[in-house]
Amino acid sequence: MGINEQNNLYIPRVGDIVTGTVVSVSDSQALIDVGYMCEGVIYKEHLSQEKITSVKDILNVNDSVKVKITQFRQGDDTDSLLLSRLDILRKEKQDKYRNEIEVDKDLTFKVKKAVKGGLLLDYHGIEAFLPESLISLKNNNTEKDALVGKKIIARVIEMKQKGRFERIIVNAKQLEYEAIKAAEKEDFAKFNVDDICDGKVTKITQFGAFVRIGEHTEGLIHISEVSHYRVKNVSDFLEEGQDVQVKIIKIKGKRISLSLKTLQETPWEIFVKDHKVGDLVKGKVVRKMQYGMLVEVQREVVGLLNRFDYSWNPEENLAGETEIGDELELKITSINNDKKQFSLSKKHLSYNPWADLKFRKGDKVSAQVLRIEEKGAIVEVEGVEAFLPIGECSVEHINNPGEVVKVDEIYTVEILEFYPRQWKMVVSIKSIQVKKNREEYDKQLSENVSSDQSLRDLFKDFK
Template identity: 70%
Template sequence: MGMSSETKLYIPKVREIVTGTVVNVTDSEVLVDVGYTCEGVIYKEHLTNNKDENLKDLFKVGDSIKVKITQFRQGDDSDVLLLSRLDILRQEKIDQYKDDLEIDKDVSFKVKKAVKGGLLLDYHGIEAFLPESLISLGNDTKEKEELVGKTIKARIIELDKKGRRDRIIVNRKQLQYEELKAKQKEEFESINESDVIKGKVKRIAEFGAFVSLGEFTEGLLHISEISHYHVKKVEDFLEVGQDVEVKVIKKKGKKISLSMKALQETPWHIFLKNHKVGDKVTGTIVRKMQYGMLVEVEREVVGLLNRFDYSWNPEENLAGNVEVGDQLELKITSINKSKEQFTLSKKHLEYNPWSDLKFKKGELVSAEVKRIEEKNAFLEVEGVEAIMPIAEVSVEHINRIEDVLKVNQVVTAEIIQFNPKKWLMVLSLKTIQERKSREAYDKQLDENVSSNQSLADLFKEFKK
């Protein structure tokens, strides 16, 4: 490019962008006239980012070309003028994709290479930098090398001009965090009250267990919701890593409450399935009380054995003969489903010899003397035991029953008291003797009184 004598000589300045004319093209460089006394040189690596491109296909002699002066040095014999189009191409790309390259925009980049401190990325020939601390949530250094050559999405967090070129800083970690939060929210919102979910025990605390319900969500299985049975220690029922099926019983805020026992039959319902009124069961005494005993017939299912159902024999002291922990064979006598209560009886498993007796007071019975004590004699009447007090043995006063009765002696006695519910039968010989004496007296009285003699006359004669 010629200069007139009146035109001041142009002096190139480094970093200046000028427009020149292509004067020569080879396979490795292009010469450009920028208005200085010597042409500027652009080597292939400063002309294009594509190493495979042919420079002769890109440029022709006479083409107008915009270049950036990267080096200018004047010498005694010759001057050096080096040019580049890379920053211009980059800026053109930025201008072309400026709507994509904005702060807070998420862009897909190709990872060019790993460098100290991070990764160099490419977006349509535009270079961006991903700091190592912002590569991933896990901060895994191995992942840095594995990403080279792959396409990743990152968010532009810085876009400014520093030095000779624009700088683009991106953040991939934030996108991963937001994606993670979105997945967590989606998973949490997919869980509803009354849902039945299969989970895994993640950790155990004194008050319950934390159960994983998915990739991100956990719920609390409180110790009171593990089983209908009494749970003293969580570890007695659960262990870390155990698969469990749970029901969501409450969801409030970010907390989820779970239950296992809500999916289980209650001990009471199991009892109802297995037992009915009239069944014979074996139970364990868990508590003794004044009015009866509590007996466990199924695990944590307790019925009442009333003291009136101990035995048909009111004199039998069952409570004094057994202790808590002892087992008894009993009969279920009633079940109240709504109140979840039931009653038991021991005596209803036993034969009641008194139930078949139909005696009445004043009736005479045959009785065998079985044993004699100081104040009472005990006799057997049709398989049951009756009592004869010493006062009922004879009309005469006696000091010892043995003076009148002997063991194994069979006598005819009168029933003077009979209560089968109380297993009570009181016999008397005295009443029979008194009746006989009265009958004898009445007979004698009839023989001595004539039909013409008054009772007054009889007494007068008796007094003489």
């Protein structure tokens, strides 16, 4: 401030801030006595930062007002003095909001300008700098220009005083990160074990698939929970982008374990729903064992074909005639739902010709010769094959059964052995002949034996 030492008169200088008294007011301006020989003029546009209709709305005569000298001209006849309150108001506003700026405080800034390395922000006239690396988690620097003129919330992370200037550094990226984490936490809290959720597969790995079940929440379907069937490659069952319905089976810390298979029918459930005892099925032999064969009749559903159910014929060698991978037609003979087991039979596909036979040892039956063999003859007795040994063909010694029996001829035979479970029957012609001869002998003996006839003579005559 300039003061004339001789008359103690104030000499205005541009930039001085002085307090004056309003001496007159009009709609467009006001005259203010600042202690100089002429009053200063303040126009409506320099009175307030807000748009006003009339100076009279703000100032009255005799009001005391602080102003800044923006122009001072001395002339021969008159001087001119221009005043303004804009810088004063701006400074007051800055001082007011300056106290609100603190490290670790979140404030709303307006983006002023995109510059090299970041953005210049404004907080009620106070400038702050937002580095490019701290703008967003996306780190897309091409969007800087699009942010100019927009409001942005950022956190003050550093305040440096360098001479008259203060450098304020802010971070918007951290707030974005914290907002996401808060949303993730809130989203995560909505889920509970046993919840059934709709989700979308986001990533396929060797050990499973990640599924997004919320806006910010993902869970993992482990490879063991993808399907009830054996899973070698997860990609054989799922693909990225696929919509799935899953069940939450475990929540530990921030990890959610999901299951796809718990919402699906098991192979066994599908099997028992579609099959019952007595059904005919086709299956593939997957394993041969001493006591039977395992047969897969439906994907990963395996039943037991016991060796006793191969055939009614004990001589048939089904195991020897069958290879792994061969397909068999079988009948389901039992289903144990509790143990998830079932048994199969091949022999029950056909009628057992021995089942209805009710023979006993010593019974006499008709037998038709089917074929002649070295050790005997094969004969048919009521639809089944029986064996007539060569030694049972005649009471006489013979070298070949064909000497006494002929193919297609029918003979009366006696059953010597009968084992229907083993499909075994042995018959004899000889035993009938022996019995017949014995009966004739006994008859003759009773009729012809006298006191003076010896047994030797009797046998001689009989022979």
